[in-house]
Amino acid sequence: MTTASAPKGRKKINWAPYLLILPSLFYLTLFFGWPMVQGLILAVKEDGALLTLHSEADRTSTLAGQLPRGIQVGILNRQGNTIPQEELGQSNLLTEVWFRIRGQDTKGQLIEGWTPEQRIRVRESDESGRPVTGSVRSILSSSADPLTRIYAEADEDSQVAGQMEARTPVEILDQATLEVWFLIRGKYEDGTLEGWVPSHYIRAQGDGTQGRIEQGDTSQFTTKYIQRMVNDRFFWPALRTTLLLIVLIIPVQFVLAIIMALVIQANLKGSGLFLYIFSIALGVSDLAVGILWYSIFTQSGYLNSILQGLGLIDAPLIYLSADTRYWILIAIWLAELWRATALVMVIVVAGMQAISREVLEAAEVFGANLWQRVRFIILPLLRPSLQVALILRTILAFQVFAVVIVLGGGDILTVLANETYRQYYDQRNVNVAAAYASFILLLSMITSLFYLRAVRTQEEVAE
Amino acid sequence: MTTLLDAQKPVVQVSPEVKAIHRRMLRRQRLGRALTYLIGILISLWVLVPILFITSMALTTPAEVRAYPKSILPFIPLSTATMEFFLNSKGILPGLRNSIVVAVITLVLSILIAAPAGYALSRFLFRGRDVFRLAILAVRAFPIVILSIPLAVVFLQTGIYDSVYSLALMHTALALPTTILVLSSVFSSIPYELEEAAMVFGCSPAQAFRYVVLPLVMPGIAASAIFTFVLSWNEVFAATILTIQNRTLPAQVLVTLNQSSEPYQFAGGFFMMIPALIFIFFIRRYLFNMWGQISK
Numbered sequence: 001m002t003t004a005s006a007p008k009g010r011k012k013i014n015w016a017p018y019l020l021i022l023p024s025l026f027y028l029t030l031f032f033g034w035p036m037v038q039g040l041i042l043a044v045k046e047d048g049a050l051l052t053l054h055s056e057a058d059r060t061s062t063l064a065g066q067l068p069r070g071i072q073v074g075i076l077n078r079q080g081n082t083i084p085q086e087e088l089g090q091s092n093l094l095t096e097v098w099f100r101i102r103g104q105d106t107k108g109q110l111i112e113g114w115t116p117e118q119r120i121r122v123r124e125s126d127e128s129g130r131p132v133t134g135s136v137r138s139i140l141s142s143s144a145d146p147l148t149r150i151y152a153e154a155d156e157d158s159q160v161a162g163q164m165e166a167r168t169p170v171e172i173l174d175q176a177t178l179e180v181w182f183l184i185r186g187k188y189e190d191g192t193l194e195g196w197v198p199s200h201y202i203r204a205q206g207d208g209t210q211g212r213i214e215q216g217d218t219s220q221f222t223t224k225y226i227q228r229m230v231n232d233r234f235f236w237p238a239l240r241t242t243l244l245l246i247v248l249i250i251p252v253q254f255v256l257a258i259i260m261a262l263v264i265q266a267n268l269k270g271s272g273l274f275l276y277i278f279s280i281a282l283g284v285s286d287l288a289v290g291i292l293w294y295s296i297f298t299q300s301g302y303l304n305s306i307l308q309g310l311g312l313i314d315a316p317l318i319y320l321s322a323d324t325r326y327w328i329l330i331a332i333w334l335a336e337l338w339r340a341t342a343l344v345m346v347i348v349v350a351g352m353q354a355i356s357r358e359v360l361e362a363a364e365v366f367g368a369n370l371w372q373r374v375r376f377i378i379l380p381l382l383r384p385s386l387q388v389a390l391i392l393r394t395i396l397a398f399q400v401f402a403v404v405i406v407l408g409g410g411d412i413l414t415v416l417a418n419e420t421y422r423q424y425y426d427q428r429n430v431n432v433a434a435a436y437a438s439f440i441l442l443l444s445m446i447t448s449l450f451y452l453r454a455v456r457t458q459e460e461v462a463e
Numbered sequence: 464m465t466t467l468l469d470a471q472k473p474v475v476q477v478s479p480e481v482k483a484i485h486r487r488m489l490r491r492q493r494l495g496r497a498l499t500y501l502i503g504i505l506i507s508l509w510v511l512v513p514i515l516f517i518t519s520m521a522l523t524t525p526a527e528v529r530a531y532p533k534s535i536l537p538f539i540p541l542s543t544a545t546m547e548f549f550l551n552s553k554g555i556l557p558g559l560r561n562s563i564v565v566a567v568i569t570l571v572l573s574i575l576i577a578a579p580a581g582y583a584l585s586r587f588l589f590r591g592r593d594v595f596r597l598a599i600l601a602v603r604a605f606p607i608v609i610l611s612i613p614l615a616v617v618f619l620q621t622g623i624y625d626s627v628y629s630l631a632l633m634h635t636a637l638a639l640p641t642t643i644l645v646l647s648s649v650f651s652s653i654p655y656e657l658e659e660a661a662m663v664f665g666c667s668p669a670q671a672f673r674y675v676v677l678p679l680v681m682p683g684i685a686a687s688a689i690f691t692f693v694l695s696w697n698e699v700f701a702a703t704i705l706t707i708q709n710r711t712l713p714a715q716v717l718v719t720l721n722q723s724s725e726p727y728q729f730a731g732g733f734f735m736m737i738p739a740l741i742f743i744f745f746i747r748r749y750l751f752n753m754w755g756q757i758s759k
Contacts, residue, residue, distance in 0.1 A: 014587065014589065016587065017583035017586075017587035017589040017592070018583075019579075020579035020580060020582055021579070021580045021584075021595055023575075023576045023579060024576050024577060024639060024643055025580075025595075027576050027635070027636065027639060028599075028640070031610075031614070031633065031635070032602055032636050032639075035610045035613040035614045036609055038616070039609045039613040040609075042612065042613055042616065256506075259502060259506070263499055263503040263506065266496070268496060268503070272747075274503045274506075274507065275747055275750075276743065276744055276747050277507045278506065278510065279747060279750055280510060280514070280739060280740060280743055281510060281739075282750070283693045283738065283740075283742060283743040284697070284735075284739045285696070285697030285698075285736075285739075287699045287713050287716060287717055287732070287735065288697075288713075288731075288735040290732075291728050292513050292514070292517045292732055292736075294728065295516055295520055295725075295728075295732070296513060298725065300530070300531035300533065302533060302535070304531070305531065305532035305534075305535065306535065338510070338513065346751060349751060350751040353751065370495070392604060395604055395605075395606055398606060399606050399607065399608050401699070401700050402699045402700070402713075402717060405717065405720070406720065417608050417700065420608055420612070421700065421703065421704065424611075424615070424704055425704070430612060430615070430616055433612050434609075434612045434613065437606075437608050437609035437611075438609060440606050440608050441605070441606055444605070
């Protein structure tokens with residue numbers, strides 16, 4: 001495109017155009033560039049793949065290594081720990097409550113300190129349900145220490161502030177909710193790791209000495225989702241059908257589109273009407289087109305009605321079933337030809353309008369027939385338009401979706417975009433869905449580069 | 464195919480051979496024209512007959528829709544019962560409302576964001592202009608399927624999942640590249656001299672834009688807006704992934720397709736086609752601006 005009328009560039013930088021394109025740049029980065037990158041990352045990155053072990057039951061303590069999600073671990077010890085504010089709302093937290101109490105210790109002195117909730121029987125609560133007074137529970141086991149320890153902090157490792165006898169009345173001053181941490185030991189890569197982790201990452205089993213790492217806290221790059229996609233039983237059929245449809249549709253479509261364009265460019269009376277009719281399909285959704293062709297191919301549809309009306313069949317045939325996959329393929333082929341040829345046609349017409357009339361007239365005067373004019377003048381001059389149309393059409397063909405769902409039922413005959421949808425919607429597997437989407441992106445880019453290269457080398461050969 | 468020969472009506476004496484050649488060429492031209500009409504009519508039938516089929520299904524009684532063999536004659540009997548059945552089905556009217564809301568927001572947003580960029584592309588030669596153009600072309604050519612999944616994840620996290628507004632944001636991203644290119648070509652079709660003249664006569668650049676350029680580009684902008692509306696109205700993949708309760712019309716029809724009857728399906732297919740039939744008629748002259756731009 002030339003902008004002959006644009007003002008000449010001046011020495012001083014003109015900021016106006018940059019300000020004008022800024023909103024669209026911003027918007028496209030936010031809603032196009034960024035999600036695209038995120039989509040690729042989703043396909044190769046597993047959230048919570050690894051669980052970080054700490055050397056002590058404390059988030060700030062030194063790290064003791066990482067264990068992968070899903071392995072069995074032994075639970076060696078447990079301990080309460082203060083919860084970071086942002087995790088308080090989580091529902092799966094295993095917590096214990098500690099009370100800060102005031103009461104007489106064994107020596108008769110009034111002391112203050114922390115003790116686990118289960119050591120205290122609450123006697124009175126205020127209106128809001130907060131415990132106010134209570135008494136120390138007795139320890140039933142005969143072998144255990146009959147005295148209850150009171151700690152300086154809400155932590156069993158902290159200094160012991162004193163001891164209390166059973167049934168000592170106490171005032172409850174405060175309470176703290178602690179998250180339980182587990183000391184776990186697990187085998188990983190021929191070594192054994194041991195360390196403290198918050199208990200909500202672990203699902204304890206049996207008597208509570210064994211468990212399984214449910215969820216990690218660190219993400220990791222993985223080929224797992226890609227493997228799951230490739231091993232999915234629908235992957236190869238979907239890829240095969242998608243490619244087959246492209247190979248079947250695009251050549252026929254381009255021939256048809258060029259014929260349509262020639263009809264419009266012939267400048268007949270009523271070519272405006274032709275243009276309207278030919279481009280109707282441009283505005284029709286693929287879902288509607290799928291339904292349109294379904295009305296023809298369904299068992300009580302138009303195809304059977306016409307065939308029966310002509311006396312060619314006695315009873316309606318079944319086209320769209322698992323036993324007649326080729327009919328589904330034919331129906332999708334016709335529907336896509338019907339729908340998407342308009343797009344190619346419009347691009348080709350736009351390209352033809354750029355071909356100078358004199359060249360064509362000269363060719364005609366010198367006796368070139370229609371085929372010669374198309375083959376030696378129109379097609380070579382149309383090459384840039386055809387290239388763009390090819391790229392666009394192929395990329396759209398990789399995404400064919402609703403037509404296939406309507407005509408192929410979604411699982412009899414399936415395509416890549418349909419598998420993306422199925423993984424997201426039915427399987428609830430965002431990562432594998434992202435892997436499918438990334439695969440479509442990859443295929444689109446490869447074919448685009450292929451078209452660009454193929455056309456360029458042809459031009460180089462021509463020179 | 465050409466008017467060259469008509470323009471060269473013999474004005475001087477010509478030999479019989481030349482006249483014979485002339486006649487032969489005229490005959491060939493007429494033959495070619497008839498053949499072109501024939502092909503044009505055949506292709507038109509290929510486009511129109513399926514539309515006629517579904518239209519006559521949608522505008523008849525549900526009993527007739529289920530009947531077999533169907534009569535090839537359309538609209539027998541003519542009835543709105545099938546359409547009424549479809550429109551009164553669960554989720555269709557809310558879906559219709561959602562579709563319109565999404566499409567209108569998409570239209571307004573994309574025109575507002577794209578118009579300045581289109582103006583900049585057509586009026587200024589600035590450093591990075593070609594890179595910007597190329598980037599937009601590339602974005603236009605990227606598969607949209609890959610956008611929906613990560614956007615669904617982000618919308619879920621930020622709590623704006625399953626909303627017509629977030630879907631409109633996504634549709635705007637889809638429509639934006641095409642809209643920018645189309646508006647740029649619309650602005651390019653208005654000579655800069657007009658603006659210059661207005662400024663010579665004392666308009667500020669803003670006034671020149673407001674009183675000279677804007678009235679001239681309004682039809683083009685309207686055409687582009689219509690196209691954006693149709694794009695959003697038709698979009699089904701992202702709409703199905705990004706919404707659950709607030710489905711748009713195509714998404715609603717798609718997810719209920721398996722459990723629905725043929726009258727519902729055919730009426731739905733026809734209903735979704737109506738905007739295309741109307742709008743393409745109004746913007747047919749701008750189609751080449753829209754899609755031709757992409758190939759330049």
